[in-house]
Amino acid sequence: TFSPVADVKAIRILIAIATYYDYEIWKMDVKTAFLNGHLNEDVYMVQPEGFVNPKHPTKVCKLQRSI
Structure with a gap:
């Protein structure tokens, strides 16, 4: 599963600015x-x-959104 995360350098810059x-x-x-x-x-x-x-117990479901 893909999960976007912030780059470590970007986080350090933001912490420096906040400080x-x-x-x-x-x-x-x-x-x-x-x-x-x-x-x-x-x-x-x-x-x-x-x-x-x-009526259709063996059919499958096609997902339209992630769950």
């Missing part, structure tokens, strides 16, 4: 940042338990 101007630094983690993102490839999965279509 110079006496800015307060905060950090956070967004656990749902990549939820429901667009897919660049075709991804298929079996029908989730409890959501199986009784």
Whole structure:
């Protein structure tokens, strides 16, 4: 899975600027940042338990967004 992260040099520059101007630094983690993102490839999965279509129990689902 691809997860974009900041370059270490960029982080150091931002910390230096924040220190110079006496800015307060905060950090956070967004656990749902990549939820429901667009897919660049075709991804298929079996029908989730409890959501199986009784008319087509062997069919699969094509995902339109990441889960």
